[in-house]
Amino acid sequence: MSAPRRYAIIGTGAIGGYYGARLQQSGCEVHYLLRSDYDPVRQQGLRVDSTAGDFMLPRVNAYSNPADIPPVDVVIIALKTTQNDRLTELLPPLQPETIVLTLQNGLGIESDIARQLPGRTILGGLCFICSNKIGPGHIRHLDYGQVLLGAYDASGQPVGITEIMSAIAQDFSQAQIPIDLTADLFMARWRKLVWNVPYNGLSVVLDATTDELMADSGTRALVETLMAEVVAAANAWGEQRSPGQNRTLPPSLIAEMLTTTDQMQPYRTSMKLDYDEGRPLEVEVILGNPVSAALQMGVAVPQMQMLYQQVRFLDSLTHGRGSIAP
Amino acid sequence: MSAPRRYAIIGTGAIGGYYGARLQQSGCEVHYLLRSDYDPVRQQGLRVDSTAGDFMLPRVNAYSNPADIPPVDVVIIALKTTQNDRLTELLPPLQPETIVLTLQNGLGIESDIARQLPGRTILGGLCFICSNKIGPGHIRHLDYGQVLLGAYDASGQPVGITEIMSAIAQDFSQAQIPIDLTADLFMARWRKLVWNVPYNGLSVVLDATTDELMADSGTRALVETLMAEVVAAANAWGEQRSPGQNRTLPPSLIAEMLTTTDQMQPYRTSMKLDYDEGRPLEVEVILGNPVSAALQMGVAVPQMQMLYQQVRFLDSLTHGRGSIAP
Known part of the structure; x- marks a missing residue:
């Protein structure tokens, strides 16, 4: 080459x-x-x-x-x-x-x-x-x-x-x-999910832009607990694959991501754009696979799980609605 | 009298x-x-x-x-x-x-x-x-x-x-x-919440009727875990007020409610009706107060908490939207 x-x-x-x-x-x-x-x-x-x-x-x-x-x-x-x-x-x-x-x-x-x-x-x-x-x-x-x-x-x-x-x-x-x-591609993917899980998921479920999710103290706290679930799953994943290697996401990551998002322009996430355009959502790779990975490791991720079910439901309804009477 | x-x-x-x-x-x-x-x-x-x-x-x-x-x-x-x-x-x-x-x-x-x-x-x-x-x-x-x-x-x-x-x-x-x-009015209120929390909340967040929530295996499972959180909170509440009195909801309650709902006509919940009509939602008494009660007792209710934040967000956005540019 x-x-x-x-x-x-x-x-x-x-x-x-x-x-x-x-x-x-x-x-x-x-x-x-x-x-x-x-x-x-x-x-x-x-x-x-x-x-x-x-x-x-x-x-x-x-x-x-x-x-x-x-x-x-x-x-x-x-x-x-x-x-x-x-x-x-x-x-x-x-x-x-x-x-x-x-x-x-x-x-x-x-x-x-x-x-x-x-x-x-x-x-x-x-x-x-x-x-x-x-x-x-x-x-x-x-x-x-x-x-x-x-x-x-x-x-x-x-x-x-x-x-x-x-x-x-x-x-x-x-x-x-x-x-x-x-x-370490794997931990890089987990790291990106720390952002994608809450913002992609909640933007679809709540019909909201990133700034709207951040301006409300309740959804802001929800973003943060969702991020913490992803981090817990990511760190368990790293520990399981590489025991004792401290293959973890940095503890400051969540605070940094919140600050970065605060400073971003109001943003419609890629999943929200897909949803608004009626396109199928990448629900399995963004939400389903991380939830499955967490559950296989015995890591409790109740809010990710709920978000996954909600987005999957909305996605399936959108793509099944053509055959349902209004 | x-x-x-x-x-x-x-x-x-x-x-x-x-x-x-x-x-x-x-x-x-x-x-x-x-x-x-x-x-x-x-x-x-x-x-x-x-x-x-x-x-x-x-x-x-x-x-x-x-x-x-x-x-x-x-x-x-x-x-x-x-x-x-x-x-x-x-x-x-x-x-x-x-x-x-x-x-x-x-x-x-x-x-x-x-x-x-x-x-x-x-x-x-x-x-x-x-x-x-x-x-x-x-x-x-x-x-x-x-x-x-x-x-x-x-x-x-x-x-x-x-x-x-x-x-x-x-x-x-x-x-x-x-x-x-x-x-026992209190436990009767908790019992009713076992139905109201999942169906009222999810019907608003997912724009769905009860039969749609029940037909999808994912949201049906979500209804069930939300019910289990309400039951856990209710039973902790009963135990705290009346220690050792077995002041609990019946163990068969969740299965009964699911069966009853399966047999109901497709139903738009009262909270969904309010939401569709643009009326303020009873979000605090249906979701906020049960979550607060659970958290005060140290009962983890992550999915109820998430549902509360989601519905509260949608409610506040609906009633604040008049002043936000489209």
């Missing part, structure tokens, strides 16, 4: 479209799998309105059939996790050395992919970005953009910083994508 | 209007306090459409000012509890022997009234009724109608069956209102 790395983007939406376009703009060879946007993107390319600089890519390698995608070094999965059960149908032909990098949110993503692609090197990237797809092939990047990259290990151990992680980081850096590497 | 008892109805809505009209129909002297419906009711009386028989009362004793109400034996409070902080302004002049009977829902109702009316005999009636006010002075009684009557004691002890309870029960029975007497 000394030549410029070749990338396939599976799911050319707000995340995949943005990062793919940045990589292509910086000189990487990028191939995009599209569904409904295939025709317009093939004809007109991609357009990115970004706080880091607008740009257009009038010609892109667009595909509607994954089998047509030529060999690549890295397959980036940027689908909603609700499509992961049909992942193998959506992947291009993989070379022995092809890396799979998932930019998806939540817990249990990599292990789910690993089950479908045994023996494959899998990386996970956590994206801290506000971006939307506002039209076919048209991405609006509103804020942030960092990726935190780590490697998956089937036994749940920290992998450290690998060569391929460093190589991908170089591509991302050249493409103006701020990137950090983590030796 | 050997002459026919005289009643004042404070709050002539779905509950007060129905029971008041039944008492008057059977020959009791009844005086009604009204607010927005004062003029039409003074002119046209009350109309009841009831599964137990329709009837009209063309002439009723209507008042817009409580001070104008003549002396009565029993003052029935049928206001929403959200008005209880201004209760003393709404009461008629009380004789030394006047009984106060509250037909309100929730926990801590009688003690709140007792604080405002020290030394007064206070009874509580739990109403199991489906009724609506569908127009000025026009009540629609849809189903049920039982009252469970008990007496308040400041120290939280069971009072037994008192003479005045029996006398009122006779009036109610004659008025075709099915009535039962309970020796």
Whole structure:
């Protein structure tokens, strides 16, 4: 892999479209799998309105059939996790050395992919970005953009910083994508859940933005106790996989996240955006899998459990309502 | 009180209007306090459409000012509890022997009234009724109608069956209102909360009817764990007030309530009706006071607590939204 790395983007939406376009703009060879946007993107390319600089890519390698995608070094999965059960149908032909990098949110993503692609090197990237797809092939990047990259290990151990992680980081850096590497992808995922569980969940259930949840002392306290449940589950998870290694989240994390959220602009979470648009919610990876992990370890997470059931109920009702009389 | 008892109805809505009209129909002297419906009711009386028989009362004793109400034996409070902080302004002049009977829902109702009316005999009636006010002075009684009557004691002890309870029960029975007497009003209130906490709370938060909550295995399990929290709080409450007396709710209660609810018609709870109509919710007496009681006793009720914060948030947002830009 000394030549410029070749990338396939599976799911050319707000995340995949943005990062793919940045990589292509910086000189990487990028191939995009599209569904409904295939025709317009093939004809007109991609357009990115970004706080880091607008740009257009009038010609892109667009595909509607994954089998047509030529060999690549890295397959980036940027689908909603609700499509992961049909992942193998959506992947291009993989070379022995092809890396799979998932930019998806939540817990249990990599292990789910690993089950479908045994023996494959899998990386996970956590994206801290506000971006939307506002039209076919048209991405609006509103804020942030960092990726935190780590490697998956089937036994749940920290992998450290690998060569391929460093190589991908170089591509991302050249493409103006701020990137950090983590030796411990699992704890990084748990850490992100400390934010995602309360804010994603409560924003859907209570029809609220982050600032509304923070302005009310009752829901603010609820956010905090939910965070404490996630931290307890995360620390139990780290202790179970690596006994005596102090593989824990920092004690100051909750206070820091509350302060950061106080300072953020009023924010509709990604799950709330999905809910408002009538799209399926990533309820299992954000809420269901962390709850299952906690319960398997005997960690009591009653409020996470309740939030999971509430969001799952709302999600199923939304997608079942078509057949119910009003 | 050997002459026919005289009643004042404070709050002539779905509950007060129905029971008041039944008492008057059977020959009791009844005086009604009204607010927005004062003029039409003074002119046209009350109309009841009831599964137990329709009837009209063309002439009723209507008042817009409580001070104008003549002396009565029993003052029935049928206001929403959200008005209880201004209760003393709404009461008629009380004789030394006047009984106060509250037909309100929730926990801590009688003690709140007792604080405002020290030394007064206070009874509580739990109403199991489906009724609506569908127009000025026009009540629609849809189903049920039982009252469970008990007496308040400041120290939280069971009072037994008192003479005045029996006398009122006779009036109610004659008025075709099915009535039962309970020796232990407090545990009866806790028992009713075992149903009200999960169904009222979740129906608002999840925009759901009882059958929808029961049809989904996840929310059904959530109903059950919420019920178990209420039962734990109730039993701790009984044990604290009456140590060693086995003052507990029956172990079969939760299973019975689930079965009963399965057999009910699809039902929008009273709190959901209030929420849909934009009225203030009885969030403190149904959820807040039971949570406070549990926490004071050191009983963990994490899901009740979460439900309380969620409903309180939705209630405050509804009633604050007028001043927030959309």
